[in-house]
Amino acid sequence: MSDTVIQEGRLDRRDVSWFVDKTVQVLMFVGGISAVIFIVGIFVFVGKEGFSFLFEGFSFTEFFGSINWRPTSENNQTFGALALIVGTASVTGMAMLVAIPFSLGAAIYIGEFATGKTRESLKILVELLAAIPSVVWGFIGLTIMNGIIIDLFDIPIGLNVLNAGIILGLMAAPIMTTIAEDALKAVPDKYREAAEAMGATKWQMIRQVVLPAAKNGLVSAVLLGIGRGFGETMAVLMASGHSINIPGSPFDSVRALTATIAAELGETAVGSDHYGALFTLGIFLFIITFLINLTADLVVKGIRKK
Amino acid sequence: MRSYLKMYSLLLAVIMIAGCGRPEGGSSRVVLQNKGSDTLVNVAQAWAEAYQTVNPAIAIAVTGGGSGTGIASLINGTVDIANASRQIKESEATTMAEAGQAPVEFIVGYDALAIFLHEDNPIQEMSVEQLREIYVDGGSLERWSQLGVTVPGCSSDEIIRISRQNNSGTYAYFREAVLDEGDFKLGSRDMHGSKDVVDLVMNTACAIGYSGLAYATDEIHMPCVIADGSEECVFPTVETAIDATYPIARPLFMYTAGQPEGAVAEYLQWILSSEGQCIILAKGYAPADTVDCSPASM
Numbered sequence: 001m002s003d004t005v006i007q008e009g010r011l012d013r014r015d016v017s018w019f020v021d022k023t024v025q026v027l028m029f030v031g032g033i034s035a036v037i038f039i040v041g042i043f044v045f046v047g048k049e050g051f052s053f054l055f056e057g058f059s060f061t062e063f064f065g066s067i068n069w070r071p072t073s074e075n076n077q078t079f080g081a082l083a084l085i086v087g088t089a090s091v092t093g094m095a096m097l098v099a100i101p102f103s104l105g106a107a108i109y110i111g112e113f114a115t116g117k118t119r120e121s122l123k124i125l126v127e128l129l130a131a132i133p134s135v136v137w138g139f140i141g142l143t144i145m146n147g148i149i150i151d152l153f154d155i156p157i158g159l160n161v162l163n164a165g166i167i168l169g170l171m172a173a174p175i176m177t178t179i180a181e182d183a184l185k186a187v188p189d190k191y192r193e194a195a196e197a198m199g200a201t202k203w204q205m206i207r208q209v210v211l212p213a214a215k216n217g218l219v220s221a222v223l224l225g226i227g228r229g230f231g232e233t234m235a236v237l238m239a240s241g242h243s244i245n246i247p248g249s250p251f252d253s254v255r256a257l258t259a260t261i262a263a264e265l266g267e268t269a270v271g272s273d274h275y276g277a278l279f280t281l282g283i284f285l286f287i288i289t290f291l292i293n294l295t296a297d298l299v300v301k302g303i304r305k306k
Numbered sequence: 307m308r309s310y311l312k313m314y315s316l317l318l319a320v321i322m323i324a325g326c327g328r329p330e331g332g333s334s335r336v337v338l339q340n341k342g343s344d345t346l347v348n349v350a351q352a353w354a355e356a357y358q359t360v361n362p363a364i365a366i367a368v369t370g371g372g373s374g375t376g377i378a379s380l381i382n383g384t385v386d387i388a389n390a391s392r393q394i395k396e397s398e399a400t401t402m403a404e405a406g407q408a409p410v411e412f413i414v415g416y417d418a419l420a421i422f423l424h425e426d427n428p429i430q431e432m433s434v435e436q437l438r439e440i441y442v443d444g445g446s447l448e449r450w451s452q453l454g455v456t457v458p459g460c461s462s463d464e465i466i467r468i469s470r471q472n473n474s475g476t477y478a479y480f481r482e483a484v485l486d487e488g489d490f491k492l493g494s495r496d497m498h499g500s501k502d503v504v505d506l507v508m509n510t511a512c513a514i515g516y517s518g519l520a521y522a523t524d525e526i527h528m529p530c531v532i533a534d535g536s537e538e539c540v541f542p543t544v545e546t547a548i549d550a551t552y553p554i555a556r557p558l559f560m561y562t563a564g565q566p567e568g569a570v571a572e573y574l575q576w577i578l579s580s581e582g583q584c585i586i587l588a589k590g591y592a593p594a595d596t597v598d599c600s601p602a603s604m
Contacts, residue, residue, distance in 0.1 A: 072472045073489050074481070083492075142502075147509060156462045156512035159495065237498065242471075244492045253495055263498055267374035267473040269398070274473075 043286065050283045053276025063280070069244050071264065071274040079277040081284070083244045087254030090247050091236055092229035094165025095172055099225050103173045104218070107180035112206055123181075130174035134234040141167040141239025155251045159241035162250040167239045168232055172225040179224060183217020184210060216299050223296035227289050233258040257281050336569050341369045342376020342389030343475050344499055345417060345518045346558055349589040350389055353577055356585055360576060364569045373475035380409070380563055386570050388561045391417065391475030391518075392482075407563035414577055416592040418519040418542035419480060419554040422468075422507040423527045426458045431539040433532040434484055434553055440465055440514065441480075443489040450512070459511035468503050468515035469494035476500065480516055483554045516554075519547070520590030547592035558591065 057079070062068075066080025110122050141163050149158030187210050195205040211218070233256075241253025242263065261278050268275045340350055347370035354366035376388035377398050394409055402409050421432060427450075436453065439445040447453065449463045456463075469490060470477040481487065497503045500517035507515040508525050519542045522528060530539035533553035546552035566574055576582050584599035586592075 067492065069492075070472075070489055072478070074487050076489065142505075146506075150510070154461060156460060156464050157466050157495070157510050159506075241495045242497070243495045253493075255496075263471045263496070264473055267372040267378070267471075269374070269378060 046279055046282045046286060050276055050279030052271075053273055053280055054283075057273045057276065058280065067244060067246060069260070071268075071277060077273065079273075079280075081257070081281060083246055084255055084257045084260055084281070085284075086246055087240065088230060088236075088256040088258070090161050090254055091164045091168060091240060091256055092226055094161050094250060095168035095229045096222065096226060098166050098169025099173045099176055100222060102169070103176035103180055103221070103225070106173070106177045107184060107221075108206060110177070111181045111184035112202070112210065126174050126177050129170070130178075132171075134171065134232060135238075137167050137171055138235040138238030141235060145239065153251060157241065157253065159239060160251050160253050161240070161247050164236050164240035164254075164256075165250070167235050168229050171232060171235060172228045175228060176221045176225040179221035180214075180218050183214040183221065186217060187213045216302050220296040220299045223292055223299065227292040227296070230285065230289055230292070231258060233262045237262055257285055261285075336364045338364060338366045338387065338569060338573060339369075339379075339385040340366050340387045340389065341371060341379050341385045343373040343391040343558070344370045345391040345476060345520075346389040346414075348520065349415070349586050349591060352585050352589055353582060356581075357573060357576060360581075361572070364573065366573065372473065373478075374473045377561065380561055381405070383407075383563070386562065387566075387574070390559045390561060391556065392478045393557075393559065394561060402563060409561045409563060410565055412560045412562075412574055412578070413557045413594050414560050415558045415583070415586040415594050416547045416555055417558055418544075418547040418552050418592070419476065419483070419516055419556065420519045420522055420528045420542040421531060422504060422513075422515040422517065422522070423529060424457070424459075424507060424511045424513055425525055425527045426511055427527055428455050428457070429453065429529050431532060432529045434534050437484050437531075438486065438488075441467060441469070441490055441494070442485045443491045445491055457511055462512065464512055465514060466510055466512040467491065467494035468506055468510075468513050469496050470500075470503065470517075471496050471498050476517060479556045480554070483556070518591070519543075522590075544587065544590070544592045548596060555592070557594075 059079075063079060063081050064085070065082060066078065067083035068078040068080040069084060070076065070078045106122075106126060110119055110126070114122055142159065145163045145166065146158035149155070149160070149163055191209050191213055192205060195209045200208070236256045237259035240256055240259065242255050242259055243253035244255050245252055247254050261281055264274070265278050268278065340354065342350075347368065350368045354368050357364065357366060373388075373390040373392050376385065376390055377394055379385040380388035381398065381401055394411065399409055421437065423429060436447065439447040448465060450457045450460060450465055451463050470480075472490075477490075481490065495506065497506060497515075500521040503515040503517045504521050504523060504526060507513045508523065519528075528542060530541040531553055532539045536553075538551075540546050540552045542552050542555075547555040560574065560577070562570060562574070565571075578594065580597045580599070583593035583595070583597045587597065587599055
């Protein structure tokens with residue numbers, strides 16, 4: 001009798017483990033919602049700084065229709081972002097041309113062919129590639145690639161869409177490889193066994209069974225790579241030539257949205273039109289990256305439902 | 307298990323208390339914040355280092371970032387001295403005056419803005435008018451052959467314009483002195499620092515760029531420059547910057563919020579003394595006034 005009383009009393013006792021339990025619970029909760037708080041906080045901040053310009057000095061046709069980005073002009077300030085948007089899009093497009101074959105090939109090799117030690121060391125190497133800081137990539141573009149491209153194609157300057165695209169492609173490839181490989185791994189082994197039982201060669205099996213089954217995961221890998229390309233700043237700033245220009249070929253210099261913000265924001269008077277315009281570029285980038293990530297997420301969800 | 311937890315919490319508490327109780331840098335050293343122009347950052351650092359031997363009680367923290375950044379920080383009150391390679395804008399001065407701290411200007415030296423060409427470029431002299439036609443919006447010069455030269459290694463003949471990001475002091479001064487306040491032609495490669503301009507021109511046969519004379523290297527070719535309405539072609543040197551015969555030379559400024567007092571005043575006075583002025587001369591800029599820096603005079 002007295003035993004049970006003590007037992008019940010123990011359950012209610014607020015001893016050290018009870019407090020530890022509660023504290024950890026609160027910490028976990030804060031950790032869980034902090035990402036949401038930060039995202040909302042960033043959006044509110046960027047929006048607050050950009051909106052003053054959006055509602056006063058902003059002209060939709062100038063922003064999206066003119067290449068005249070002259071934010072510090074003495075007599076005729078204009079904020080045309082068309083060249084910057086085209087610049088970002090062209091570099092990202094070039095990057096995908098480089099990254100898709102590389103990362104898809106690497107994922108198929110790691111996922112389907114390599115075994116044992118080869119496979120493990122390859123995976124580590126690919127992840128190591130993702131650890132190189134972007135300023136190092138940019139420096140490679142500025143110094144090494146510039147000279148190589150000038151010599152190879154006999155053009156006056158090697159800081160262009162091609163240079164930035166290759167650098168950015170190599171930067172986006174590791175994350176794309178990792179996600180694509182996960183997608184291939186998610187295809188059940190019984191598919192492969194069934195294909196082999198039907199007498200399919202390895203190539204036939206990969207092309208006609210595994211790749212179609214992993215399609216959604218592969219698409220989301222590409223979309224995340226595109227998101228990476230849109231958001232990358234330092235490497236693009238250094239390798240693209242940073243020149244306001246609508247590119248007619250891969251050998252033309254361009255300027256990216258992110259690079260413009262990075263180069264100009266530090267020296268802009270807070271609250272000026274120029275400051276607001278840069279934050280408007282930020283809002284635009286935010287929306288695009290958000291849409292790309294959302295699409296990638298929906299595509300991945302598509303697999304799970306099946 | 308429970309005793310472990312107790313130990314951990316005790317340990318945690320001790321660490322936290324120790325963290326709170328740490329004294330906040332007990333020394334009585336004065337640290338002056340000095341920020342601004344990338345053109346001036348090298349010499350500002352040299353000044354700060356040399357001043358350590360003059361007055362060890364005052365430390366000077368130097369950061370670059372650009373003239374605009376320096377002046378913005380001065381307005382916000384986070385620095386004691388702002389370095390600028392352009393004069394303070396009227397709007398910036400008004401903002402400061404309204405806050406009760408009108409800016410005080412010190413000219414600490416002069417800088418010649420050199421024109422940089424690839425070392426294989428045969429051009430020996432350029433006029434300010436030619437530079438304007440190359441850089442200004444609507445300007446007519448696009449190819450080297452229009453200047454009457456063929457540049458070896460530049461098969462496309464195109465003039466590759468290298469410029470600076472649009473809020474650097476160097477960019478603003480070039481626009482004022484060469485472009486007659488006109489706008490820059492779009493499509494120039496806008497580098498983020500004087501050193502990047504030099505590096506790129508060194509490796510690009512078709513290129514033309516501009517930056518402070520102090521950034522010039524041996525592998526770069528600098529033409530002499532003819533002013534508007536003049537016959538004489540003047541090379542960018544410290545001497546021609548001092549006597550103002552070189553057409554694109556600019557004063558370099560330091561700004562304080564209100565009349566400087568105490569340590570800031572002493573430091574600025576030392577910079578303008580012959581000792582400080584010989585340091586700026588040694589760094590490749592021209593001093594604010596003629597000084598004798600020969601070893602005998604020191």
